[in-house]
Amino acid sequence: MPKGEEYETKAMLYLMNTLKNKSVDDIFLVDMFNDISASTLAFEYIIDAQAKNYTSFNASKIGESLITLFSNHLSNIYFKQYVLYCRVLPKNYLITPDTGENFIKLDINCFKPKKKDLIMKSFYNEIDKSYGHDYHKSIEEKVYFDFFSNLEIVVDSRTKSEHVINSLPVKALESLDDAKLEMMFGEITTMRMTLKLICVENEKINSISECEKYKKYIKRKNIESFIISRVIGYDLFNNDIIGTPLRFSNNYLNEKGHEEQKDIILSIYAEISRAFFNLNNPVELFSFLDVVVEEVRKRDDVEYVYQNVMNKITNLPSELSELSSKYIISVTLGGYYDN
Helix, strand or coil: CCHHHHHHHHHHHHHHHHCCCCCCCEEEEECCCCCEEEEECCCCCCEEEEEECCCCCCHHHHHHHCHHHHHHHHCCCCCCEEEEEECCCCCCCECCCCCCCCEEEECHHHECHHHHHHHHHHHHHHHHHHHCCCHHHHCCHHHHHHHHHCEEEEEECCCHHHHHHHCCCCHHHHHCCHHHHHHHHHHHHHHHHHHHCCCCCCCCCCCHHHHHHHCCEEEHHHHHHHHHHHHHHHHCCCCCCCCCCHHHHHHHCCCCCHHHHHHHHHHHHHHHHHHHCCCCCHHHHHHHHHHHHHHHCCCCCHHHHHHHHHHHCCCCCCCCCHHHHHHHHHHHHHHHHCC
């Protein structure tokens, strides 16, 4: 996987994990305004992110890297926030001494005055290259003030595994080894890279709502349902990861004999396994999981979620029974409410 692609996925998962009001309506636009932009299905706002995977990120490169974000700021589209997402900063650049943390959030005033001056010089040079000689001097001070007031500089050297674990509050993720977590990260990257193939380079976008027609976005619930599917899939082969969810045992197993319990669980595992490995119709399963992810946010109640899911989808995936569906719901509820 190219390092640039890896870091753009990390930027997407960073936005996914840090949005203040997480919602199933959250979406992540790929290569529309920038590397990654966060919004909602109603396009109520845009948070714009530029990802830079430089191993050495000096003042000149920092200034250069701000130009796409600033060009968006100058456009007639409203951006709520700007994020420069990078891997590393020189240790002597910041006013506050480096503490060795693998994740920090900064603003432009966190830099030492001389370093900030160098960054701004490079930034102004990039504006003049893009818009014409000395163009930066014609821009009102308030425009710069608004831009830097809404600019967040994120230094993030966390691993691919850590980003996957942070993306969803499911305890079982922490039990997976790095190989499985990195495989999941790679599959999420493939989802994102597929959208990059949709070209909008010469298209002019005058309003946020116009983004809808290009479909260059991933929904939060799609990423979450994918992760849940992998966690449950791994559990089929290693019962130590999750074990039988308490919500399922308490509601559907406790009055059964030991042998009958084992038969029910084996039958459920077989059904879920067939559903997950049905390559002929994966859409049916993921549509089911998308609705599960939506409904578990509303109430910690297996029956309530199941009834709401059944009201929203035409049919269960053909491989799943009512009990195996409730098993999946129980696992998902545990992820959301047991932390």
